[in-house]
Amino acid sequence: SAELTQDPAVSVALGQTVRITCQGDSLRNYYASWYRQKPGQAPMLLIYAKNNRPSGIPDRFSGSSSGNTASLTITGAQAEDEADYYCNSRDRSTNRVIFGGGTKLTVL
Amino acid sequence: EVQLVESGGGLVQPGGSLRLSCAASGFTFSTYDMSWVRQAPGKGLAWVSSISGSGTNRFYADSVKGRFTISRDNSKNTLYLQMNSLRAEDTAIYYCAKVSSGVVIVYYYHALDVWGQGTTVTVSS
Numbered sequence: 096s097a098e099l100t101q102d103p104a105v106s107v108a109l110g111q112t113v114r115i116t117c118q119g120d121s122l123r124n125y126y127a128s129w130y131r132q133k134p135g136q137a138p139m140l141l142i143y144a145k146n147n148r149p150s151g152i153p154d155r156f157s158g159s160s161s162g163n164t165a166s167l168t169i170t171g172a173q174a175e176d177e178a179d180y181y182c183n184s185r186d187r188s189t190n191r192v193i194f195g196g197g198t199k200l201t202v203l
Numbered sequence: 204e205v206q207l208v209e210s211g212g213g214l215v216q217p218g219g220s221l222r223l224s225c226a227a228s229g230f231t232f233s234t235y236d237m238s239w240v241r242q243a244p245g246k247g248l249a250w251v252s253s254i255s256g257s258g259t260n261r262f263y264a265d266s267v268k269g270r271f272t273i274s275r276d277n278s279k280n281t282l283y284l285q286m287n288s289l290r291a292e293d294t295a296i297y298y299c300a301k302v303s304s305g306v307v308i309v310y311y312y313h314a315l316d317v318w319g320q321g322t323t324v325t326v327s328s
Binding site for chain 2: 124125126128130132137138139140143144145149160179181183184185187189190191192193194195196197
């Protein structure tokens with residue numbers, strides 16, 4: 096089915112590294128894109144096409160992919176990284192866009 | 204500066220209609236696919252609809268198919284979402300987003316690289 100699965104919540108100590116994962120069949124054809132959404136704000140694109148960052152996104156954010164699983168890694172998490180993170184891709188057979196359920200990241 | 208500005212949200216009764224607009228600037232609007240994404244209160248992101256740059260191809264989530272219509276006016280750099288037969292479950296912030304897509308070797312990618320600030324739709328009696 097065309098779904099993307101994310102862990103609902105993850106925590107990381109300040110300055111440490113955290114990995115957020117996203118699983119789904121669509122990821123066998125499409126690279127995941129990753130977004131960060133802070134409370135009261137619109138989502139912001141962090142990673143696209145496996146491991147590309149838009150201009151202005153810090154290099155502590157990186158992406159990887161293997162099989163049906165994509166990962167977003169934050170190396171040296173900052174307090175400002177506390178937010179909701181979403182992955183998305185597209186279903187090749189229906190052309191519908193899919194979002195994961197989101198991961199709430201807490202920076203301790 | 205690339206910018207998207209939504210408008211048209213508001214309070215509407217169940218069964219009513221609304222038309223959302225998204226004014227684009229800072230890029231060649233007609234060459235990019237566009238999407239609408241919504242977020243119900245306290246919930247995650249949910250894709251609503253997408254349209255190709257020319258307006259020829261349109262896709263919808265099952266939850267809105269037959270009730271919502273996406274369109275665009277490339278001469279006005281504006282994206283629209285006509286919402287009919289609105290239900291309480293359509294209550295959400297609606298974002299428009301610019302699509303960046305392509306192929307890297309054998310993998311595709313489909314990213315929403317620019318988002319508007321959102322417009323709030325409340326369906327309630």
